[in-house]
Amino acid sequence: MSPALRCVVLIVAAGSGTRLGAGIPKALVPLPGGATILEHCLQGVDRSHQGSHRGRLVGVVVVVPPDPAAAERLEQVCASAAERTGLPLRTVPGGRERADSVRAGLSACAALGDEPGAAAPVTHVLVHDAARPFVPPAVFQRVEDALEAGAAAVVPAVPVTDTVKTVAPWADTVKAPGLAGTGSEPAPFQVVDTPVRAALRAVQTPQGFELAALLRAHESARRAGEDAAALTDDSMLMEAAGHTVAVVNGDAESFKITSALDLALAAAVLQERSATSPQTA
Numbered sequence: 001m002s003p004a005l006r007c008v009v010l011i012v013a014a015g016s017g018t019r020l021g022a023g024i025p026k027a028l029v030p031l032p033g034g035a036t037i038l039e040h041c042l043q044g045v046d047r048s049h050q051g052s053h054r055g056r057l058v059g060v061v062v063v064v065p066p067d068p069a070a071a072e073r074l075e076q077v078c079a080s081a082a083e084r085t086g087l088p089l090r091t092v093p094g095g096r097e098r099a100d101s102v103r104a105g106l107s108a109c110a111a112l113g114d115e116p117g118a119a120a121p122v123t124h125v126l127v128h129d130a131a132r133p134f135v136p137p138a139v140f141q142r143v144e145d146a147l148e149a150g151a152a153a154v155v156p157a158v159p160v161t162d163t164v165k166t167v168a169p170w171a172d173t174v175k176a177p178g179l180a181g182t183g184s185e186p187a188p189f190q191v192v193d194t195p196v197r198a199a200l201r202a203v204q205t206p207q208g209f210e211l212a213a214l215l216r217a218h219e220s221a222r223r224a225g226e227d228a229a230a231l232t233d234d235s236m237l238m239e240a241a242g243h244t245v246a247v248v249n250g251d252a253e254s255f256k257i258t259s260a261l262d263l264a265l266a267a268a269v270l271q272e273r274s275a276t277s278p279q280t281a
């Protein structure tokens with residue numbers, strides 16, 4: 001059993017949102033009702049904090065885009081969220097890739113515990129994508145419970161519904177088949193493996209970690225010159241560092257807003273929430 005958790009939620013919101021095509025950083029995209037994706041995400045953290053968490057959350061760090069105009073707008077959103085929750089909230093500029101943004105945020109998480117008035121050092125961090133605005137409080141709680149039970153790394157996950165293939169560039173010993181008559185390009189890839197679907201999980205956020213261990217894992221990846229673009233989540237760094245990563249149940253509502261179709265899903269979630277519980281939508 002770990003000593004009492006003192007968790008900071010690290011929200012990475014520095015992505016450009018190119019795939020969404022809104023022309024503004026994704027975290028600033030408004031959802032039906034007017035609140036932005038980041039506002040919904042912060043409301044989720046607040047709900048989790050107000051829930052049965054017994055003071056486990058001690059602060060929030062939001063990583064914002066390096067572009068000053070976008071950063072200023074996101075900082076305004078953060079300032080009003082901080083007033084609501086009463087939790088200390090800091091913002092820091094992000095980097096080119098998600099892993100760079102997480103690394104920038106981790107130092108700020110550690111610093112929160114060293115500030116004058118802080119009761120004790122920060123022990124754990126929950127790394128969370130701003131692009132997942134509807135994570136239910138129960139998911140935060142499951143991740144925190146696993147940390148409290150002693151796990152150094154925890155991911156929420158859901159079974160995958162598609163069969164997933166490993167692919168590789170088409171071997172040039174065989175001519176790639178064109179799709180005759182369709183005008184399409186030849187297939188650029190071929191399947192090299194089909195993992196057993198029952199053993200696969202799609203992992204979501206928040207992912208929970210011992211703060212010092214995650215800082216070390218990121219630092220060794222940086223020193224080893226790992227390609228930051230290939231580091232698509234943080235638990236993979238903990239795996240590489242030899243930690244066991246615990247898996248808890250995620251939730252379908254924790255989906256990540258990536259494309260325009262996901263905005264339609266977001267609208268449906270909000271409609272459903274306002275129908276079932278008007279004050280939480």
Ligand code: C5P
Nearest residue numbers: 012013014015096097098101129130131
């Ligand atoms: O693009 P991707 O799906 O990896 O983004 C996941 C999360 O990481 C998003 O919330 C996005 O804002 C954040 N991100 C970031 N800095 C980057 C790229 C992505 O904070 N350079």
